[in-house]
Amino acid sequence: MTTLIKSATIIDSSSPYHNQNKDLLIVDGKINKIADSIPFKNEYKLVEKENLHVSCGWFDTSVSFGEPGYEERETIKNGLQVAAKSGFTAVALNANTNPIIDNKSSVEYLLNKSTNSATKLYPITALTQQSKGIDLAELYDMQKHGAIAFGDYNKPIANDNLMKIALLYAQNFDGLVLSFPKNNSIAGEGIANEGVNSTKLGLKGSPALAEHIQIARDLFLLEYTGGKLHIPTISTAKSIDLIKEAKKKGLQVTCSVAIHNLCLSDDELHSFDSSYKTNPPLRTKNDIKALQKAVKSGIIDIITSDHNPIDIEHKKVEFSEAKDGTIGLESAFGALNTIFKLEDFIESITSKPKQIFGIESNSITEGNPAEITFFNPETEYIFNKEHILSTSKNSAFINKKMKGQVYGVFANNQLIIN
Known part of the structure; x- marks a missing residue:
C-alpha cells in the first residue's frame, strides 16, 4: 500500500x-x-x-477498556478503534479487568485480541496478585511475554514492605513499577477534594494530604532501594514539589497527570454530575495552575487521558454511589490544545512517555x-x-x-x- x-x-x-x-x-x-x-x-x-x-504517533499511558469481564463498558476492538480516531497510535492498557491481568496467559490474551489493530496495545499488568495488595504478581514472567509496567490501577499499595520488595525485585529485569498516589487511611471515604466546595455541597472530602503522604513514602522507599518508579495521575501542587525534589536528588522517578485534572476544578461539582467523579478527584484552581506550569517545565513527564469507560448503570446514579472515572480519548487533544501551545505538550504524549515505558519512538524521517x-x-x-x-x-x-x-x-x- x-x-x-x-x-x-x-x-x-x-x-x-x-x-x-x-x-x-x-x-x-x-x-x-x-x-x-x-x-x-x-x-x-x-x-x-x-x-x-502531522506528528509522531501519540501514546496514552493510562487507558481502560473493560474487556475481559466488562465488555458492556468497552471492548478491546472498539476501544482501539476509538484510540486511532482520537490520534493515538499506541495505548497502555490498565489491568482493571475481570479477571485481573496478573499472569502471562492474560497478557497473551490482550495481545492476541489486539493483533490487527492500527493502534498498538501495551499491557500494564497488576503489581500484586488480583490487585489485592498482598502478594506480588508474576512480574518477570509477564514482562517476558509483553507487559511494559506493573501497577494496581487506582489502588494504592498500603504495605510499605511490599512496595520496597517490588522496587528491589523489578531492578533484576529493569522493570517499571507504578504506585497510585493515595493513602486510603487518610482519604477514608472521601469522594471529592476536601475544601470549600466539598463542605458547601455536603460531600465527603478526600484531602490532598492523602496524595502527599503516599508520594513521600514511595520516594523514601525509592531512595532506599533504587529502581524505577512511575507515579500516575498526580493532582496537587505539593505533589509536584515532592517529585521535583526527588528528581534533583537523581532518583529515577517520573509522573503523569490526567487531562481532566489539568482542565477542570472542583467547582464543576456544583452540578452533582457524576461524570466529574474521578480518582484522584478534581482539585482546586490553584492546583490546576501548578500542574499546567509543571507540564511546561517538564517536571510532569507525561499527560494521559486516564480514559475509563463506565456503563450507565454505574455512572448515572447518585454522586456518592457512582463509580469513579471519565472517558477521555476523544476529547484529549481538543482539551490540551485549548489550554497549551502545541509545543508545550506534544512531547508529553509522544517521545517522553515512549522513552519512560521503553517503547521505540520513530521520528518523521x-x-x-x-x-x-x-x-x-x-x-x-x-x-x-x-x-x-x-x-x-x-x-x-x-x-x-x-x-x-x-x-x-x-x-x-x-x-x-x-
Whole structure:
C-alpha cells in the first residue's frame, strides 16, 4: 500500500523537517520520501486535509477498556478503534479487568485480541496478585511475554514492605513499577477534594494530604532501594514539589497527570454530575495552575487521558454511589490544545512517555516506520455527545469548548481517517 500525504506541517523536534510543510510518501508502512512536492498517482491513497499537521504517533499511558469481564463498558476492538480516531497510535492498557491481568496467559490474551489493530496495545499488568495488595504478581514472567509496567490501577499499595520488595525485585529485569498516589487511611471515604466546595455541597472530602503522604513514602522507599518508579495521575501542587525534589536528588522517578485534572476544578461539582467523579478527584484552581506550569517545565513527564469507560448503570446514579472515572480519548487533544501551545505538550504524549515505558519512538524521517498522527490545531468547536465514539458516554468534557481536530493516524501499515 502506498499513501501520499499532501502539504502537511511536520511537528517533530527530532526530525530534520520540524516545522516545515512537506509532502510525505509512505510505501509498505515506511516513510519512503519527504519533499516539497510529490506527484500523485492513481494507485496512491491520498491524505489531503485543511491545515494538515502531522506528528509522531501519540501514546496514552493510562487507558481502560473493560474487556475481559466488562465488555458492556468497552471492548478491546472498539476501544482501539476509538484510540486511532482520537490520534493515538499506541495505548497502555490498565489491568482493571475481570479477571485481573496478573499472569502471562492474560497478557497473551490482550495481545492476541489486539493483533490487527492500527493502534498498538501495551499491557500494564497488576503489581500484586488480583490487585489485592498482598502478594506480588508474576512480574518477570509477564514482562517476558509483553507487559511494559506493573501497577494496581487506582489502588494504592498500603504495605510499605511490599512496595520496597517490588522496587528491589523489578531492578533484576529493569522493570517499571507504578504506585497510585493515595493513602486510603487518610482519604477514608472521601469522594471529592476536601475544601470549600466539598463542605458547601455536603460531600465527603478526600484531602490532598492523602496524595502527599503516599508520594513521600514511595520516594523514601525509592531512595532506599533504587529502581524505577512511575507515579500516575498526580493532582496537587505539593505533589509536584515532592517529585521535583526527588528528581534533583537523581532518583529515577517520573509522573503523569490526567487531562481532566489539568482542565477542570472542583467547582464543576456544583452540578452533582457524576461524570466529574474521578480518582484522584478534581482539585482546586490553584492546583490546576501548578500542574499546567509543571507540564511546561517538564517536571510532569507525561499527560494521559486516564480514559475509563463506565456503563450507565454505574455512572448515572447518585454522586456518592457512582463509580469513579471519565472517558477521555476523544476529547484529549481538543482539551490540551485549548489550554497549551502545541509545543508545550506534544512531547508529553509522544517521545517522553515512549522513552519512560521503553517503547521505540520513530521520528518523521525518510526510511523510518510510519507511525503518524494527523490533526488540525486551529479548529474550534463545542464537545458534545456526537463526538463520543466510546461505548460508554461518561465524559467530563461534555459542552466544553475545544480547540483542535484530529483527522486520524497512520500506524501498523493502516490508514485510519475520520
